[in-house]
Amino acid sequence: MASAEGLHAARSRGRNTRQLVHEVLRSRIVGLELEPGSAVSENDLAAELGVSRTPVRESLILLSDEGLVDIYPQMGTFVSRIRERDVASAQFIREALECAALREAVGKAGPRDVAELRVLLTAQEEADRQSDMEGFFQLDEEFHARLMAVSGHASAWPVVSQAKAQLDRARRLSLPMTQQMSLLIGQHREVVDLLAEGDLDRADAALRSHLRLVFSDVEKIRAKHPELFSDEDAPLRPRRDSARRTASRGDR
Amino acid sequence: MASAEGLHAARSRGRNTRQLVHEVLRSRIVGLELEPGSAVSENDLAAELGVSRTPVRESLILLSDEGLVDIYPQMGTFVSRIRERDVASAQFIREALECAALREAVGKAGPRDVAELRVLLTAQEEADRQSDMEGFFQLDEEFHARLMAVSGHASAWPVVSQAKAQLDRARRLSLPMTQQMSLLIGQHREVVDLLAEGDLDRADAALRSHLRLVFSDVEKIRAKHPELFSDEDAPLRPRRDSARRTASRGDR
DNA sequence: GCTGACGTACTTGTATGGTAGCCGACCGAC
DNA sequence: GTCGGTCGGCTACCATACAAGTACGTCAGC
16 A cells, blocks of 8 residues: 555655656556556545645646546546557557667677676566566566666667556566566576677567567457456547445545 | 737637647747747746646646756756757667668558658658748658558657657758758658568668668757757756846737 | 855745536436 | 436636745845
8 A cells, every 4th residue: 555644755855746646656557556447536646645636637647648547628537448559559669669779789788788687687587486576577677678778778768668558557467477477587588698699680589579478468468357458449438437436435 | 929819719629728838839849949948937938828837837847758848946947958868869769660660561551552652752842842941841740650650550650759859959950951851852752662662671771871861960960059959968057047037028 | 356145036846726517316397 | 217407516627826945146244
């Protein structure tokens, strides 16, 4: 449970309320703590987090720009359902950028870079042994980010990260089958090995198939959790929740 | 000149004030009407556009996310100077995405797609004859967008567009040398021809060199207009304008 | 003349009030 | 029973007020 008081406690470190709220909400959405389709009200969030509506509202606008929430004026704001189109688009963006970066990284990567990547791989194996899914997710993110940094295009990572968010929401449901983790780690290792060898084409191919495996997972998830997805391109009428909120939310 | 009254006049079409302000400001920044380094005050803009601070502020937050303005809390908001790092990053993103899309477009493109692209080329030549730079910019944008649409990844265009904005600011100063326009159009035509022929690798190479030509232009601009660029990675102390604002802005 | 403290005017950040608009339940007419 | 109008409550949108903080001009002291 995200505490209501904890928000302002961590405020000292330069970041303002808006950025904190933004991070909290983003984390909740990508972590599926807030389910696709559920309503997120400015008022409720402001009350829960103990801040005014302004920073909450501004955060929601940013999240809307990222495609993580849909704002319907005068109707409500809803965590966006996972859309076929968005997932495909995110996959295309991710593959194009990560592979392009990797191709440039081959040749640039020094022994130090390779060593640092391998440290991450070891940590991932440790997370696997402990079935620490959350830890693995973070390490996976860091691995791919580091891979782009090696190419010298670290500043392009936020774009990948934003696209990745669309995919990650679905993957949260996928990975509980922990058998996958070792497979993914193996693919990571293969990419690093080929990068170290300087084999450009095979490294590219390895990373590409790795990313596509992740992509195909999303489709499997769709079969199991159709309620998180949206068939329509234009998700009209998100339908206001008919049940009384106060009943389901408890005291205040 | 963007009129103060015109903002709310066009409001009927579904878009709210925030979106209108966002479009106006973005257009002014990319069009260099607002110069890199200049201050953009929430209050001044709100007064000029005849709206309150709220939608202006929200627009600035979005523009900050796009890297077009830098917000310094309690100090001011400034149109971001063109940063070496951002330009390189934008070029990388653009090249990776557009070329990846083109490679997928080869084979998918039907005669109708090619014909539509050639219509745009003809329009570009017309703009060239009339030295209509603004028109050419729009047609160029449309051409590249259409090219991605052919690949089926139209939804990835906004990402390219956002990256492109960083480059376009500099290009506005470049293109006045109209000799360039016919050269660029020729490259466009070459890409379309190779796409129609289905020559994947050469089409890719043609588009890539086209994009790099654009990129190299930016470097030339830097020599001529260094004041628009920022050498430092962290542009500290943008320095508040010492001159009295009321004098330079006229009546109210 | 030079230096340093102070005050003012500006900035963005946050909180709150009022408005237009939409949904959905209720209720009367048929 | 079914349909149509109405009304209450909710929403996001916009406007405004207050707070926290920074830069810069001014002026006292040296």
